[in-house]
Amino acid sequence: MTIxxxxxxxxxxxxxxxxxxxxPSGLPPVSRIISADIRACPIADPxxxxxxxxxxxxxxxxxxxxxxxxxxxxxxxxxxxxxxxEFDTGLQVNLDATRALLEAxxxxxxxxxxxxxxxxxxxxxxxxxxxxxxxxxxxxxSYGTEKAIAELLVSEYSRRGFVxxxxxxxxTITVRPGKPNSALSSFVSGIIREPLAGVDSVCPVPxxxxxxxxxxxxxxxxxxxxxxxxxxxxxxxxxxxxxxxxVTPAQLLDSLERLGGAAARARVRSENDxxxxxxxxxxxxxxxxxxxxxxxxxxxxxxxxxxxxxxSENVA
Amino acid sequence: MTIxxxxxxxxxxxxxxxxxxxxPSGLPPVSRIISADIRACPIADPxxxxxxxxxxxxxxxxxxxxxxxxxxxxxxxxxxxxxxxEFDTGLQVNLDATRALLEAxxxxxxxxxxxxxxxxxxxxxxxxxxxxxxxxxxxxxSYGTEKAIAELLVSEYSRRGFVxxxxxxxxTITVRPGKPNSALSSFVSGIIREPLAGVDSVCPVPxxxxxxxxxxxxxxxxxxxxxxxxxxxxxxxxxxxxxxxxVTPAQLLDSLERLGGAAARARVRSENDxxxxxxxxxxxxxxxxxxxxxxxxxxxxxxxxxxxxxxSENVA
Numbered sequence: 001m002t003i004x005x006x007x008x009x010x011x012x013x014x015x016x017x018x019x020x021x022x023x024p025s026g027l028p029p030v031s032r033i034i035s036a037d038i039r040a041c042p043i044a045d046p047x048x049x050x051x052x053x054x055x056x057x058x059x060x061x062x063x064x065x066x067x068x069x070x071x072x073x074x075x076x077x078x079x080x081x082x083x084x085x086e087f088d089t090g091l092q093v094n095l096d097a098t099r100a101l102l103e104a105x106x107x108x109x110x111x112x113x114x115x116x117x118x119x120x121x122x123x124x125x126x127x128x129x130x131x132x133x134x135x136x137x138x139x140x141x142s143y144g145t146e147k148a149i150a151e152l153l154v155s156e157y158s159r160r161g162f163v164x165x166x167x168x169x170x171x172t173i174t175v176r177p178g179k180p181n182s183a184l185s186s187f188v189s190g191i192i193r194e195p196l197a198g199v200d201s202v203c204p205v206p207x208x209x210x211x212x213x214x215x216x217x218x219x220x221x222x223x224x225x226x227x228x229x230x231x232x233x234x235x236x237x238x239x240x241x242x243x244x245x246x247v248t249p250a251q252l253l254d255s256l257e258r259l260g261g262a263a264a265r266a267r268v269r270s271e272n273d274x275x276x277x278x279x280x281x282x283x284x285x286x287x288x289x290x291x292x293x294x295x296x297x298x299x300x301x302x303x304x305x306x307x308x309x310x311x312s313e314n315v316a
Numbered sequence: 317m318t319i320x321x322x323x324x325x326x327x328x329x330x331x332x333x334x335x336x337x338x339x340p341s342g343l344p345p346v347s348r349i350i351s352a353d354i355r356a357c358p359i360a361d362p363x364x365x366x367x368x369x370x371x372x373x374x375x376x377x378x379x380x381x382x383x384x385x386x387x388x389x390x391x392x393x394x395x396x397x398x399x400x401x402e403f404d405t406g407l408q409v410n411l412d413a414t415r416a417l418l419e420a421x422x423x424x425x426x427x428x429x430x431x432x433x434x435x436x437x438x439x440x441x442x443x444x445x446x447x448x449x450x451x452x453x454x455x456x457x458s459y460g461t462e463k464a465i466a467e468l469l470v471s472e473y474s475r476r477g478f479v480x481x482x483x484x485x486x487x488t489i490t491v492r493p494g495k496p497n498s499a500l501s502s503f504v505s506g507i508i509r510e511p512l513a514g515v516d517s518v519c520p521v522p523x524x525x526x527x528x529x530x531x532x533x534x535x536x537x538x539x540x541x542x543x544x545x546x547x548x549x550x551x552x553x554x555x556x557x558x559x560x561x562x563v564t565p566a567q568l569l570d571s572l573e574r575l576g577g578a579a580a581r582a583r584v585r586s587e588n589d590x591x592x593x594x595x596x597x598x599x600x601x602x603x604x605x606x607x608x609x610x611x612x613x614x615x616x617x618x619x620x621x622x623x624x625x626x627x628s629e630n631v632a
Contacts, residue, residue, distance in 0.1 A: 087476065125552065136450045138471070138553060145472040149465050155454070156461040160403065236441065237454060 001028045002068045003227075004112075006055060006101070007076030008035035009042065011176055012117075015220045016073060017043045026228035036064040037076065055097035065104035071113045071227050072163070074101055079183040080121060080143035080279065087142055094146035099153055106162035114154060114163035115226040117170055118239065120212055122148040123284045131284040133241050133291060140282035141184075155238045158231075166226040166234070169287065171214040171244030174252075175310035184279045188213065192252060192307055195267035196260050196315050204273030207250040210285030214244045214299065215306045222297045233295060241287035243299035245306070255307045317344040318384045319543075320428075322371060322417070323392030324351035325358065327492055328433075331536045332389060333359045342544035352380040353392065371413035381420035387429045387543050388479070390417055395499040396437060396459035396595065403458055410462035415469055422478035430470060430479035431542040433486055434555065436528055438464040439600045447600040449557050449607060456598040457500075471554045474547075482542040482550070485603065487530040487560030490568075491626035500595045504529065508568060508623055511583035512576050512631050520589030523566040526601030530560045530615065531622045538613045549611060557603035559615035561622070571623045 007013040035041035040050040053060035083090030121144035139145045158165035176189040194201035257265035323329040351357035356366040369376035399406030437460035455461045474481035492505040510517035573581035
């Protein structure tokens with residue numbers, strides 16, 4: 001089986017490629033993974049077929065959607081901070097490229113499974129403490145708007161039978177390794193990652209801000225599950241609130257102190273950034289993920305398991 | 317003041333142009349109405365500046381959004397029946413042209429009021445008897461999907477300050493004069509209009525199907541109101557469920573008999589069309605329009621007033 005992964009060179013994409021190559025139960029063996037990204041996927045495996053280019057280029061899209069592609073993971077995106085700062089770039093990557101990819105899938109003989117990574121940022125405005133799937137989308141960022149539009153496209157292309165879509169509204173992935181990224185929520189990883197590396201870090205939002213998070217391992221597991229899900233069970237509602245864990249920066253920092261020591265905790269200071277605080281206030285706290293849980297998606301156990309996962313994988 | 321009306325040659329567009337030229341209270345006097353449509357607007361008035369072309373052509377869009385445009389009415393659309401039959405055409409007109417028009421507005425020095433005609437067809441799936449504004453959109457037609465996406469774009473361009481949007485989710489306009497059109501709901505007018513002209517007509521859905529309707533006069537009045545509305549009152553929620561009247565074909569036909577006679581009523585026979593019945597079942601019955609009513613939008617009094625309006629305006 002051939003799988004296409006856009007954004008496969010990114011942190012989450014590479015992790016997903018590795019998981020797919022390992023042969024997860026419920027999926028046919030993977031013969032080839034086409035990695036489509038602006039650089040090569042870091043996973044060294046002969047089954048990884050690297051295609052380096054940008055999804056904004058229609059010709060590139062034409063070359064990556066090969067006739068034998070059965071599953072498409074569309075992870076590539078401009079993140080929230082950049083989409084807010086560069087309106088046109090956000091529309092091109094998050095909206096136009098998604099549509100071009102769906103169009104390319106439409107021309108395949110067999111409608112592929114199309115797993116789309118969406119976001120809690122599709123929600124916004126006055127929200128209840130636990131956000132249900134059947135509430136209207138009032139995104140308050142360009143990123144959220146573009147993802148909400150892409151959700152509608154994936155649903156429509158699925159209704160038409162051009163793809164078999166599964167839309168995963170992912171929680172904020174915590175703790176991401178590596179460098180800060182252009183997401184407004186980048187600090188959620190930073191306040192754990194930086195202190196554990198002996199670097200000072202800033203929490204730009206109030207310590208009691210509710211944040212909906214998932215660990216990289218759980219998100220990867222859920223993305224794999226989205227490929228093997230039997231989609232008639234979705235009953236035409238393709239967008240799923242994926243499970244997550246509701247945490248506050250205070251809880252994350254308490255966990256950091258428990259597992260990383262008081263010196264690590266002391267490296268994080270609070271300094272409000274109104275731009276980030278405003279965006280986080282607009283994003284939902286917890287999502288009602290009962291439907292996804294019933295379909296076999298999973299959540300992290302607790303905040304310590306999230307911090308422990310990062311330490312065991314990344315801290316020498 | 318200069319106003320741009322797309323779709324101004326259509327039935328609703330022409331009616332709106334006439335109403336705007338009459339100088340409705342609460343709006344500055346109209347010096348010019350740019351009519352953008354595939355043919356000339358039928359209203360004979362020196363202030364009507366006809367531009368004949370297609371919105372699918374970016375060059376045409378560039379010529380109609382002139383620097384002094386203060387209000388844009390975007391009514392032009394491919395209707396539900398055609399959008400379902402011609403997927404690409406629907407996307408081009410209902411999505412791409414709307415986006416191009418918003419982009420052209422973005423380049424204006426003063427963000428114009430942007431009144432967008434949306435539809436009850438943005439709703440779909442399992443719906444309550446009275447559909448609130450805060451329910452998730454699960455459109456079940458290409459037309460509904462394209463309008464839902466356009467709503468998100470108008471909201472985002474408004475949030476960015478590029479336009480000052482008001483999204484009017486219109487009821488099915490009944491009774492339309494003239495010929496049947498390509499809307500799946502075309503029969504709702506046809507079962508009144510045809511018999512009054514001595515022509516047989518078919519009702520393709522069960523007689524107890526709930527349908528949300530407005531008369532042409534009321535819709536026109538509401539579109540005018542959308543231009544003078546003070547938008548801070550929308551509190552960022554740009555999409556409004558406009559008021560309507562919940563009727564069934566049986567009620568429409570009873571009214572036809574009362575006002576047009578038993579012979580007219582006898583010209584309508586029932587013959588189920590599953591394609592149309594399915595679409596109508598997916599569309600909402602009544603909308604909760606309490607917010608729009610509070611903002612000064614209006615509804616028809618009763619079914620007889622709708623049929624009477626048609627007879628007085630169109631039947632010799």
